[in-house]
Amino acid sequence: MxxxxxxxxxxxxxxxxSALDLFMFSASSWLLHRIHYDAPFTIEHDGHPGLxxxxxxxxxxxxxxxxxxxxxxxxxxxxxxxxxxxxYLGDTLECGGSVTAVDDEGVEVELWARKPxxxxxxxxxxxxxx
Amino acid sequence: MxxxxxxxxxxxxREYPPFEMHVTATDIAKFAHATGETNPIHFDRxxxxxxxxxxxxxxxxxxYVVRMHxxxxxxADRLEPDGxxxxxxxxxxxxxxxxxxxxxxxxxxxxxxxxxxVEKRLANMYEKEGRSGxxxxxxxxxxxxxxxGELVARETFTRIYR
Numbered sequence: 548m549x550x551x552x553x554x555x556x557x558x559x560x561x562x563x564x565s566a567l568d569l570f571m572f573s574a575s576s577w578l579l580h581r582i583h584y585d586a587p588f589t590i591e592h593d594g595h596p597g598l599x600x601x602x603x604x605x606x607x608x609x610x611x612x613x614x615x616x617x618x619x620x621x622x623x624x625x626x627x628x629x630x631x632x633x634x635y636l637g638d639t640l641e642c643g644g645s646v647t648a649v650d651d652e653g654v655e656v657e658l659w660a661r662k663p664x665x666x667x668x669x670x671x672x673x674x675x676x677x
Numbered sequence: 678m679x680x681x682x683x684x685x686x687x688x689x690x691r692e693y694p695p696f697e698m699h700v701t702a703t704d705i706a707k708f709a710h711a712t713g714e715t716n717p718i719h720f721d722r723x724x725x726x727x728x729x730x731x732x733x734x735x736x737x738x739x740x741y742v743v744r745m746h747x748x749x750x751x752x753a754d755r756l757e758p759d760g761x762x763x764x765x766x767x768x769x770x771x772x773x774x775x776x777x778x779x780x781x782x783x784x785x786x787x788x789x790x791x792x793x794x795v796e797k798r799l800a801n802m803y804e805k806e807g808r809s810g811x812x813x814x815x816x817x818x819x820x821x822x823x824x825x826g827e828l829v830a831r832e833t834f835t836r837i838y839r
Contacts, residue, residue, distance in 0.1 A: 550709030562713075571711035575704075576742045578759035580774065592759060593773045603741050607712045610737050610765050623737055627780035 550620055550654050550677070551646050557616040557656070559643040562608050564600055567634055572604045600634040605669040609658040612642040613673050621653055621675035628658070628671030638662055644673075652676050680811045681804055685767045689815075693764070693797040696747035702733045702789035708742050709735075725788070735787035739794075740821045740830045743787075747795045767802060769838065777835030779834050784828040794823040799835070813838040 573583045582589045582599045588620075589595050606628050612621060617619035632664075634640060644658035660669040698704075702722070709719035717724035735742075735803045748762045755763050761774055787793060801816040816837050818836050821829040 551827070568711070568713075571707075575711040575747045577749050578745050579762075580825070581760045603738070603745035603779070606741075606779055607736070607738050607749065611712070611714075614737065623783060625782045627778065629778035630776055633775075666678060 548618070549651060550675070551650055553646050555646045557612055557644040558656075559641050560608070560612045560615070561641050563639040564604065564636070565597065569598060569600065569604075569636060572601055574602065576603070578603070590642060590662075595633065596634040596635060599638070600636065600638065602630045602669065605630070605634065605660050606671070607661055608640060608642045609644070609669065609671045609673070613644060613656060613658055613675070616644070617654070617656070617675045618677050620673050624659075624674045624676045625654070626671055626673040628669055630668050632668045634660070634662070634668040638668075640668065644671075647672075681767075681813065682768060682769070683767050685802070688768050689799055689802045691767065692759065692798060692835065693747075693799075693810075695796050695819050698737075698743045698746055698793050698795070699785055700735065700743075700791045700793055702790060705733050705735045705739065705787075705789055706770075708739055712736060722789075724745055730786065730788055731744050732788040732790050734788075737783065738781065739762060739787050739821070740781070740793070740832060743793050743795050743821060744797070744819050744832070744834075747797060747832070750756070765836070766819075767794045767815060767838065769813055771811065771838035773839050775837050775839070777814060777834075777837045781784075782831045784830055785823055787823070787829055793829060796820045807839060817835075 640660045642660045644656050646653040646654050658671040661667045718728050798818045799816045805812050817834050819832040
């Protein structure tokens with residue numbers, strides 16, 4: 548399979564993680580930070596309106612969006628991502644991306660997770676190689 | 678100026694011992710289900726072998742699981758009130774934590790039966806003025822290798838305290 552051209556966009560994946568999803572991510576990774584499962588603590592101690600969707604879970608969503616798009620023709624070699632705004636339990640995240648550069652060995656893509664109102668919560672860059 | 682004290686600077690010179698995780702098919706299946714994976718290569722040995730792997734294969738960012746166990750698999754009295762591993766938290770008045778930037782370079786895949794060694798280093802600690810007060814950034818570097826000495830991943834991760 549050939550790699551897509553610059554500007555090609557990924558099919559958007561929509562994710563709305565439940566409290567159960569947040570707990571399973573914390574439990575399976577042994578991430579003990581209470582802001583992902585203890586709502587009263589999160590509101591009182593950290594001043595958030597509710598439980599936070601893990602940054603690393605959003606990183607996984609970006610990887611899944613990119614790999615289901617390009618993974619049949621190339622392998623993910625590197626990814627970096629950072630968080631611009633908090634995402635809370637109940638939020639829906641639309642995850643997408645596009646090709647920013649193509650070379651002989653692979654492609655560079657930009658990735659994002661955003662709420663339906665347009666607020667970008669996580670943005671990333673990744674490189675796939677044949 | 679600044680809130681990073683000499684004591685915190687000395688703390689930042691700390692070294693972390695290497696950590697080994699014996700990765701089981703169960704560890705992989707838990708993380709795969711938690712992240713909504715449905716590909717049988719993460720759950721079924723035969724499917725993984727048919728796809729060219731030696732055993733059930735971990736999702737791409739499974740090294741996150743390895744490094745969290747390295748940090749947080751400690752007695753409860755070595756955790757902060759918010760659940761963070763005390764060894765990762767600088768001795769400063771900033772007690773609320775959030776994830777900053779993550780950067781991962783990927784090498785060999787992780788399969789069930791692997792013994793993954795993670796080496797961890799506190800690379801940098803610095804402060805910036807945020808909208809609601811000072812922010813302290815702690816940059817960590819991780820190197821993951823398997824039992825054959827092959828590089829599985831290198832990762833840098835920034836945790837932000839406010």
